[in-house]
Amino acid sequence: MNGDGMAAAGADRSLPARSGHLPLRPLWLCRACGQPWPCGRAKLDLLASYQESPLNLLIYLAGLLCEAIDDLHRLNPSTTGDVRDLFDRFLGWPARNRGCRPSTTHLQTPEET
Secondary structure: OOOOOOOOOOHHHHHOOOOOOEEEOOOOOOOOOOOEEOHHHHHHHEEEEEEEOHHHHHHHHHHHHHHHHHHHHOOOOOOOOOHHHHHHHHHHHHOOOOOOOOOOOOOOOOOOO
């Protein structure tokens, strides 16, 4: 890890940085709004970046899910929580919003689901 808590080898080069809603690792909170990452804006950015390759988005998010589970467990093994919640947080929303275009569709936030 480097000084900002990001793995040096994969410093999230695939994340769209246009809005600044990037994960603060190892906490996996949004750097811009403090919400659990991916926050609503990050989801929109990811959909826009991967609109031509939704399968690649799922593969990318699955890798980040594994990293988040490891990071959060390392921080506090007793409060990592149910991995199903993290699975839904990282991979549930693309499945629920399959086929959405970010410019015309409202994404469901965790509060709306």
